[in-house]
Amino acid sequence: MFKYGGYTGNILRVDLTAGTTKVEKLDENLARDYIGGNGIAARYLYDIVPAGTDPLSPENALILMNGPVQGTRVPAVGGRTVVVTRSPLNGFFIDAYYGGHFGAELKFAGFDGIVVTGRSEKPVMLVVEDGEARLVDASPYWGMKTFEFQEKLRGEEEYHDSEITCIGPAGENLSPMACIISGVHAAGRGGVGAVMGSKHLKAVVAKGSGGVRVPDMEALEKYCDSINERMKENPATSKVLPTFGTPAIVAANNNLGLLGTRNYQVEVFDEADAINGEALRNSAFVKSASCFSCPIGCAKLFRMEGDEYGPAESVGPEYETLWSYGSNLANSDLKSIIAADRLSDELGLDTISVGSVIGMAIEAFEKGLITAADTGGIVLKYGDPQLMMDLIKQVATNEGFGAVLGAGTRELGRRFNAEKLAMETKGLEIPAHSPRGYPGMAIGYATSNRGGTHQDGRPSAERGGAVDRKLKEGKGEYIVGVQRMTTLADCLVACRFTEGIFGLTNISEDYVDIMKHVTGMDYTVEELNDVADRVYALERAFNAREGASRKDDTLPYRVLNEPIPDGPAAGEFMEPDVFERELEAYYRKRGWDVETGLPTAETLRRLKLDDVASDLY
């Protein structure tokens, strides 16, 4: 048995080229120093994927990881999984998370994680069950959309009680915007689905009859009860999320004048009432659903009659998608957004990046930078739901204009001399939390190792008023604390909606308690900060090997040069000199070199990353 509670102690190594699988013991020190999820996966990726590896080559690794907490009742943490790889969208480190049940089932099947390398000649799926693994021919399923495939597989006696992680046509076609789908949940960002597609891996299927052992079940159960009580007292986790889910944020941001509209040209959407949480609740709500172990149940099944856009039934759209396929495209046709959400899940596409690049392409078209000669004759315009549906399908084919879009906003900018319209950092599209109105979040976007994600750094404290939203002074140092929290939560593969309970801006004692109760390991908050810093520095070192440095920690032209034109937040933006000042404060707080934006050798050694220090210096 593994030394610490929560873990199975087993990592599965899969070589698809050779068609072999091997169970390897999880190193106890790795568990102690990197905890799990994001952390352990980052270490594997750094160690086995050399600099310059083509993300879609057999040499890239696709890593699926849970952590010690998956499979337990710790609220809102139990079922999640992380995918880590080198991104084919931007060439940097990517970690993409998904909810549902897979992370727990993988644990019950006997594994803390799966590391896949190589490329199978034929389409295959990896089946893991009670400590064993096998590769099964998936040729009959290649080409299938994600729901159709999962339902078909679940219909087979052998797999009826399994949890499935898979790709759809977009991943098979190697679209850099392809995501990975499990149930109705998506590991959305950075093109992780294309990496899976490049390996000819249609699915990973888990089923297990095992259980998770912890040092003191009674103590952990009591602790879980106390978290549940705190969740009941918190309006976000007890009322807003259970009733509306994330669509509640549409009205909140629009009222602040911070709802990106028409590719962030403006930040008030006049028709926001048609696509907000109330509208969805009143006209489309069917049922709530939860991830494994979660009492919140933020997932909402929405359905609307009429299928002029295809089936308008989906778990979602989430807030991000109401922005990306709604306000960002000036589209207030709710039914089309539900249908587009469903279509994207079925094709296996990241709704954030796809909606962002479509929004940018329309602006570029209106400005004459892209013409009908470039689009195959299509006229691009805002507020056209049918156009949106067509373009989503095109992106999934990864051909023609669809491939041009799927290559991302950075590439689109280069190709059409439209760099100033690209809403991305490090080549990953910025999501729905205004970088002009949330300065802390903006520094989070700039310094994220992934690029434009709201998961390294968070908008929540600024939006909710826990910190002064408009204040810029000190936000560089502030976001270090937030990123430590998000990184540690990612090592635990915890849902972000625990942030209102466990703390929005820093690593709290709760994480000490969770680690103690689940694993039996004693950490101090300082030691957990070190774990977070170690993992973040390692990701940064991965990117440094690919050429990243301070020049990549930047923000879109629009954010640094064009104030929000009108509405309640008119005039807000990130002044370049303020940005540089806060960025430097950020580096200093992290113990990174202000010139290069990289961890110093001294910092790396302090974090027990001596080998990384030798690689970089």
Place this chain on the structure above:
Amino acid sequence: MPRLCVDENKCTDCRICQLVCSARYNGVYSPKLSRISKKAGIIPDTTTTDVCRQCSDAPCVAVCPAEALIQPGGEGVVTLDESLCTGCELCVDECPYNAIWFNGETDLAYKCDLCGGSPECEKRCPTVAIYVYEEEAV
């Protein structure tokens, strides 16, 4: 007579009921070992739950050759006396609701006994989807 009921419209498929059940009875988190079995579609518009209905004149009690399943007077909660259970699995096959299972490790059957009157699952279900229903005896 009391038994567990599930309002599937309210159930979010969070599996907390299964987790608290196996935590209490097995000292481990394991849905497969819990006394509740759950399934949901890929699109989670429906969930289905298998759990003991504490049938009157329960067929599992009748089929048990070891008299390990006990239901005094043929009414109310069916309990299992583990010291008598021989692990023959006849009850598992007999249950019309698939609500008795077999633990390969202990060689014993397992089923819901309503936690002796204070069900853990009912207490913890966040949506009150699983609850004890008191049927009037006729």
